[in-house]
Amino acid sequence: MQLSPSLFTGGIRVGAFRVPRSRASRSHREMREEINAALEPILYGAYQDSYQIRAALERAFAEEMQARHAVAVHSGTIALFIALRACGIGPGDEVISVGNSDISTTGAIRQCGALPVLCDVQASDYTMDPQLVEALINERTRAILPVDLHGHPADVKSLRAIADRRQLNIVEDAALATGARDHGRPVGAFADVTMFSFAPFKPLGSAGNGAMLVTDDAALAERIRLLVGYGHDPSGETAPGRQNYIEEGYNVPLDGLQAALVLTKLPQLPAWTAKRRAIAAALERGLAGTSAVTPRFRPESEPTFRSYAITVAGSSSQGSDRQLELYQGLRAAGIEAVIHYAPPIYDYSIYADTFPNIDHLPVTDRLARQYVNLPVTPELTAEEVEYMIEATGKILA
Ligand SMILES: Cc1ncc(COP(=O)(O)O)c(C=O)c1O
Numbered sequence: 001m002q003l004s005p006s007l008f009t010g011g012i013r014v015g016a017f018r019v020p021r022s023r024a025s026r027s028h029r030e031m032r033e034e035i036n037a038a039l040e041p042i043l044y045g046a047y048q049d050s051y052q053i054r055a056a057l058e059r060a061f062a063e064e065m066q067a068r069h070a071v072a073v074h075s076g077t078i079a080l081f082i083a084l085r086a087c088g089i090g091p092g093d094e095v096i097s098v099g100n101s102d103i104s105t106t107g108a109i110r111q112c113g114a115l116p117v118l119c120d121v122q123a124s125d126y127t128m129d130p131q132l133v134e135a136l137i138n139e140r141t142r143a144i145l146p147v148d149l150h151g152h153p154a155d156v157k158s159l160r161a162i163a164d165r166r167q168l169n170i171v172e173d174a175a176l177a178t179g180a181r182d183h184g185r186p187v188g189a190f191a192d193v194t195m196f197s198f199a200p201f202k203p204l205g206s207a208g209n210g211a212m213l214v215t216d217d218a219a220l221a222e223r224i225r226l227l228v229g230y231g232h233d234p235s236g237e238t239a240p241g242r243q244n245y246i247e248e249g250y251n252v253p254l255d256g257l258q259a260a261l262v263l264t265k266l267p268q269l270p271a272w273t274a275k276r277r278a279i280a281a282a283l284e285r286g287l288a289g290t291s292a293v294t295p296r297f298r299p300e301s302e303p304t305f306r307s308y309a310i311t312v313a314g315s316s317s318q319g320s321d322r323q324l325e326l327y328q329g330l331r332a333a334g335i336e337a338v339i340h341y342a343p344p345i346y347d348y349s350i351y352a353d354t355f356p357n358i359d360h361l362p363v364t365d366r367l368a369r370q371y372v373n374l375p376v377t378p379e380l381t382a383e384e385v386e387y388m389i390e391a392t393g394k395i396l397a
Contacts, residue, residue, distance in 0.1 A: 016334075017331075017334050017335065017336040018333075018334030018335065018384070018387070019334060019335040019336060019375050019380065019384050019387065019388055020336045020375060020377075021201060021307070021336045021338065021375045021377070022200065022201055022205070022375075022377055023377045023379035023380070024200060024205055024377070024379075026379045027265075027268070027378070027379060028207075031264060031265070031268075034264050035260075035261060035264050038053070038260040038261065038263065038264045039257060039260050039261070041053070042256045042257055042260055043257075049256070050255070050256025050257075050259075051256070053256050053259050053260050053263060054072050054253065054254055054256060054259040056259075056263055057072055057212075057254070057259045057260075057262055057263040057266070058070040058071060058072050058212070060263060060266055061196075061212050061214070061266065062214065064186070064266060064269065065186045065188055065194075065196075065214050066185060066186055066189070067186075067188065067194075067214040067215065067216055068215070068216045068217075068218065068221070069214070069215050069216070069217075069218065069220075069221035070212050070213065070214045071212070071213045071221060071224045071225055071228055072210070072211075072212055072253060072254035072259055073210075073211045073212065073213055073228055073252055073253065073254055074209055074210070074211070074252040074253065074254060074255070075197070075199070075209040075210065075211055075252075076102075076104060076173075076175045076195055076196075076197030076198075076199060076211040077102075077104040077107065077108065078211075078250070078252045079195045079197075079211040079212075079213050079252075080104055080105065080108035080145075080171065080173060080195050081107075081108040081111050081112065082213065082224055082227045082228060082250070082252070083108075083171045083193040083195060083213055083224065084108055084109060084112045084114070084143065084145075084171055085112055085227055086193065086220050086223040086224045086227060087142070087143055087169040087171060087192065087193065087220070088142070089109070089112045089114050089142050089143055089169075090112055090113050090114065091112075091113030091114065092113070092114070092140060093112070093113075093114040093115070093140055093141075093142040093143075094114060094115045094116075094117050094138065094140040094141045094142065095109045095114050095115070095116055095117065095141075095142060095143045095144070095145050095171075096116075096117045096118075096119050096128075096133055096136050096137070096141060096143070096144045096145065097109065097116050097117070097118060097119070097128075097144075097145040097146070097147070098118060098119055098120075098121055098127075098128050098146070098147050098149075098364065099118040099120075099121075099344040099345045099346050099358075099361050099364045100121055100126060100147075100149060100341045100342075100344055100345070100364050100367060100368065101147045101149065101173065101341060101345060102175070102341070103345060103348065103350075104173075104175075105145060105147060105173055105345070106345050106351070106354075108145075109145065110354070114142070115140075115354075116145075116354070117136050117141070118345075118346060118355065118358065118361060118364075119132050119133055119136055119361075120132055120360065120361045120362065120363050120364055121149075121361075121363050121364055121367070122363070123363050123366075123367070124295065124296040124297070125149075125152040125295050125296060125297050125298070125301065125303070126149045126150065126152060126295065126309065126367060127146060127147065127148065127149055127152055127153070127154035127155065128144075128146040128147070128154050128155070128159070129363070130155050130158035130159050130162065133159065133162055134162055134166075137162075137166055137168070141166070141168060142168060142169065143168055143169040143170065143171055144159050144162070144163055144168055144169075144170050144171075145170075145171050145172075145173060146159055146170070146172055146173065146191075147172075147173040147175075148172065148173065148174045148175075148176060148177035148180060148187055148303075149176065149309075149341065150176055150295075150303075150305065150306055150307060150308075150309045150340070150373070151176045151177045151179075151180050151203060151276070151303050151304035151305050151306045152177070152180070152295060152297065152301065152303045153177060153180050153181070153182040153187045153301045153302070153303060154172070155298065155301075156170060156172055156182065156187075156189075156190040156191055157182070157183055157190045157300075159190070160190040160191075169192045169193075170190065170191040170192050170193075171191065171192065171193050171194075171195070172187065172188055172190075172191035172193070172194040172195070173195055174187045174188055174194050174195060174196050175195060175196065175197035175199075175202060175211070176197070176202060176203065176304075176306040177196070177203070177303070177304055177306075178196045178197075178198075178202065178203045178204040178269065178304070179203050179204065179269050179270070179272065179273030179276070179304040180273070180301075180302060180303050180304040181302040182300055182301050182302065183300045184300070188214050192215060192217060192220060193213055193214070193215045193217075193220060193224070194213070194214045194215070195211055195212070195213055195214075196211060196212045196214065197210070197211045198210030198211055198212070198254075198258065198262050199211075201306065202306060203269075203272065203273065203276065203304050203306055204262060204265060204266065204269055204272075205265075206258035206261050206262050207257075207258065207261055208255075208257075208258050209258070210254045210255075210258040210259070210262060211254070212254075226246070226247050226249055227247065227249045227250055228249070228250065228251075228252055228253050229249060229251070229253065230245065230249045230250070230251050231245045231246060231247030231248050231249025231250075232244075232245055232246075232249070233245060233246045271378070272378040273304045275378035276304050276305045276376050276377075276378060277302075277303070277304065277305065279305065279308070279376050279378075279380055279385055280303075280305040280308050280376060282382075282385050282386075282389075283308045283310075283374060283376075283385065283388065283389060286385075286386070286388075286389030286393075287310065287389060287392060287393070289393070290392060290393050290396045290397075291312070291313050291396050292310040292311070292312060292313070292326075292392060292396060293310060293311045293312075293313050293370075294308075294310055295309060295310075305376040306376065307338065307340065307373035307374060307375060307376050308373065308374040308375075308376050309340065309371055309372075309373045309374075310371075310372055310373075310374065310392075311367060311370035311371055311372075312326050312370050312372060312396070313370070322370075323339065323342075323369060323370055323371065323372055325395065326372045326392070326395055326396065327339055327372050329391070329394075329395035330372070330374070330388075330391060330392065330395065333391040333395075335374065335375065335387075335388055335391055336375050337372055337373060337374060337375070338373045339371055339372060339373065340371065340373050341368065341371065342367075342368035342369070342371055343368050344361065344364050344365065344368045346358045346361075374388055374392070375388075
């Protein structure tokens with residue numbers, strides 16, 4: 001059977017954008033020999049090779065994140081759920097999170113049987129406002145789940161002080177922030193568990209799904225491993241006919257093919273992050289004279305940029321006409337702009353009963369009507385960045 005390319009792309013013409021959201025395939029082509037060599041033993045070697053490569057990725061990633069333990073998981077979505085379960089979150093508990101994220105964040109909380117309690121965000125970098133957290137804590141609160149939106153580190157050091165005082169766990173959603181640093185350390189340094197996603201559009205992407213859970217806590221790491229691996233008692237491994245299950249777990253490890261790809265790409269992460277930061281700096285400078293508002297960061301924060309999320313000042317309070325105008329104008333100019341994390345999570349129909357009449361998140365509300373994301377990928381050229389600046393300026397003028 002002859003396979004047509006449209007079978008793989010759903011009929012969408014790939015490469016149609018002059019400035020696309022992702023050019024990972026270009027980097028993959030440059031690394032073709034290395035990548036093929038890493039995939040080889042998984043496809044043609046012994047079955048154990050797959051486990052070994054996953055373990056090698058876990059060790060290398062833990063080292064990169066300066067953490068004691070890392071567990072490779074099938075996706076960020078299931079990893080967040082596993083992290084919360086490993087922290088003991090269950091029915092009747094409350095977890096404080098944000099309303100401008102992926103549905104995976106609130107989904108993970110609810111799938112544990114717990115209730116997400118949403119906190120507003122800072123207009124400067126779009127992350128959880130630590131000043132507002134304390135007022136949301138009650139006797140049912142068990143954890144805080146901040147999100148490093150677009151790759152911007154949430155102020156987890158401030159949240160840590162609150163969490164320690166109130167005996168709460170912190171599960172950090174760093175899905176978009178692989179490579180970002182805060183207070184001189186990789187993101188995740190102040191959380192109990194941190195999740196990094198390897199979905200294809202993330203700063204360190206696989207070719208499918210994938211994620212890593214990182215922690216310094218050995219007991220938490222063990223519990224995560226147990227849940228990821230069927231709940232199988234690892235101590236029964238060597239006794240034939242005596243295997244035992246000490247938990248009803250899941251079977252959601254990262255698969256070996258994705259692990260091999262991510263492991264091969266990992267050494268490039270610092271250079272790619274530097275490139276993303278340089279592109280963001282160029283966009284910030286170039287857009288300074290326009291009506292676009294660019295994100296602002298704490299001095300200790302060293303974000304990475306999955307995309308460059310600007311907001312369009314002057315959007316009307318009822319509508320989002322300026323936002324759509326910029327989005328459509330950019331797309332017409334061949335720039336694959338997107339509008340991420342809008343509408344806010346609480347506007348999804350699935351949450352009509354969870355967050356009825358929610359009205360205490362004015363910044364989240366406003367940002368959702370104003371965000372437009374410009375593509376940032378390490379493969380972009382200086383000319384392409386300049387072209388984005390020019391096009392944005394023209395549309396906004
Ligand atoms: C902020 C955030 N958290 C979690 C996830 C879920 O990650 P994954 O796609 O690996 O399941 C995403 C995915 O886009 C995300 O953007």
